[in-house]
Amino acid sequence: MHKIDTVRFFAAGSCFQKEGLSLRGGAWRDVEFPAVCAVFRHPQIGWVLYDTGYDPCIYASNTKLSLKWYAKFMKVKVSQRSSVVAGLKRLGLAPDDIALVVLSHFHPDHIGGARSFSKARFLCSRAGYIAACTKPKRLGFHRELLPDDFEERCEFVEDRSPSSEHVLRGLGGVYDVFGDGLVLGVLLDGHAPRQLALLVRGNARSCFLVSDAAWSTRAILENRPPHSITRLIQDDWQTLLRNLKQLNRLACENPTWRFAPSHCRENLATGECRLQD
Numbered sequence: 001m002h003k004i005d006t007v008r009f010f011a012a013g014s015c016f017q018k019e020g021l022s023l024r025g026g027a028w029r030d031v032e033f034p035a036v037c038a039v040f041r042h043p044q045i046g047w048v049l050y051d052t053g054y055d056p057c058i059y060a061s062n063t064k065l066s067l068k069w070y071a072k073f074m075k076v077k078v079s080q081r082s083s084v085v086a087g088l089k090r091l092g093l094a095p096d097d098i099a100l101v102v103l104s105h106f107h108p109d110h111i112g113g114a115r116s117f118s119k120a121r122f123l124c125s126r127a128g129y130i131a132a133c134t135k136p137k138r139l140g141f142h143r144e145l146l147p148d149d150f151e152e153r154c155e156f157v158e159d160r161s162p163s164s165e166h167v168l169r170g171l172g173g174v175y176d177v178f179g180d181g182l183v184l185g186v187l188l189d190g191h192a193p194r195q196l197a198l199l200v201r202g203n204a205r206s207c208f209l210v211s212d213a214a215w216s217t218r219a220i221l222e223n224r225p226p227h228s229i230t231r232l233i234q235d236d237w238q239t240l241l242r243n244l245k246q247l248n249r250l251a252c253e254n255p256t257w258r259f260a261p262s263h264c265r266e267n268l269a270t271g272e273c274r275l276q277d
């Protein structure tokens with residue numbers, strides 16, 4: 001049947017930061033932020049992976065110093081047993097089973113495991129990728145984390161059919177990713193330029209993979225932005241606040257939707273989101 005049954009979640013590494021940074025009013029102690037990947041099977045395309053988490057290559061001796069410093073500063077924890085490849089294996093999948101890897105944006109906790117996929121196509125935002133290539137230092141982009149032939153295997157969401165889905169009004173551009181209405185790509189500025197979120201739709205509920213537009217489901221449900229000090233690491237603070245408000249509106253208007261920010265522990269607890277009755 002022409003539908004997507006389930007979105008499954010697993011972590012590919014994690015980092016440790018103060019909770020109060022991610023959630024205004026949160027505790028001022030270190031908490032673990034998993035780098036969550038999501039995977040689902042599209043009836044025509046096959047297996048689709050959303051983000052690739054951290055990868056143990058970040059500790060390799062030939063890793064650039066700037067990336068090593070990043071890993072140290074962010075207190076990154078990842079091993080072969082907690083990589084994207086290990087997470088897929090636990091679901092009975094191998095990297096070559098993945099037809100399409102969607103990259104939400106180009107921070108190391110989202111593209112870290114991208115080199116594990118030597119056959120898959122990639123999908124991201126053209127404007128987001130160009131911005132990352134143009135200002136790699138400011139946007140925390142390390143090109144070496146992507147496969148050498150990334151550009152030959154990459155497709156851009158801006159080339160897919162635009163969608164005029166009314167419910168998503170007020171956010172960035174909306175695209176019908178596979179032309180069948182099952183998955184909408186939504187460009188959410190704020191945390192990173194043209195961050196690509198996916199709304200995966202089913203008849204019982206929809207799952208909105210929002211990447212780093214918020215750092216927890218709670219932040220969306222309560223419209224609680226991160227601490228203002230984090231504006232230093234956000235691309236566009238005012239747009240981040242505006243989009244968080246829009247996500248809060250969507251959560252109020254669509255109580256059956258599940259929101260899945262990339263660093264939220266709630267989705268890992270259940271491990272999956274069933275989209276059909």
Ligand SMILES: [Zn+2]
Pocket residue numbers: 105107191192212
């Ligand atoms: Zn990010």
